[in-house]
Amino acid sequence: MNTMKNISYFLLLGFLVVAPLYSFCQTPESRLDSMGLSLPEVSIPSANFVKWKLVGNLLFLSGNGPDVFGKVGKDLTAEEGYAAARETGLEIIAVLQKATGDLSRIKQFVKVLGMVNSDPNFTAHPQVINGFSDLMVAVFGENGKHARSAVGVAALPNNMAVEIEVIVELKD
Secondary structure, eight states, X not given: OHHHHHHHHHHHHHHHHHHHHHHXXXXXXXXXXXXXXXXXXXXXXXXXXXXXXXXXXXXXXXXXXXXXXXXXXXXXXXXXXXXHHHHHHHHHHHHHHHHHSOGGXXXXXXXXXXEEEBOTTOOOHHHHHHHHHHHHHHHHGGGGOOEEEEEEESOOGGGBXXXXXXXEEEOO
């Protein structure tokens, strides 16, 4: 009986030691795979700008948006806005992949600006942009946490539901 108790104790102890290491060793790409998510193709800019700009170790991304259109709080619910922000997150990860060649090069997310195309009476902008933030933490772990602003705007290009800009720091 004591032997079974000892074996159970060591198995539990082994799991508690190995499980966090397994999670720590996973790459952002493998986390995306385990979540069943695939990255979209990176689109070509529609005007005279670039998708990203590298300055030192900081990578600045231009605004990205989903293929979801309308005003949150009028045409779309907050939940649909959340899903649009999450979709935008996948687009941003695709741009980061193209810009870096390896998502593991991302040291940390620094700053995020989330803009919500919203009805004037809608005030749940942070909950909408959580769709993006939650995905970044799921894919990048602690490195995906970021400082953030979430604001409502009167209009966005092509009536997009959200637009998100990102600044990340790359590893040396």
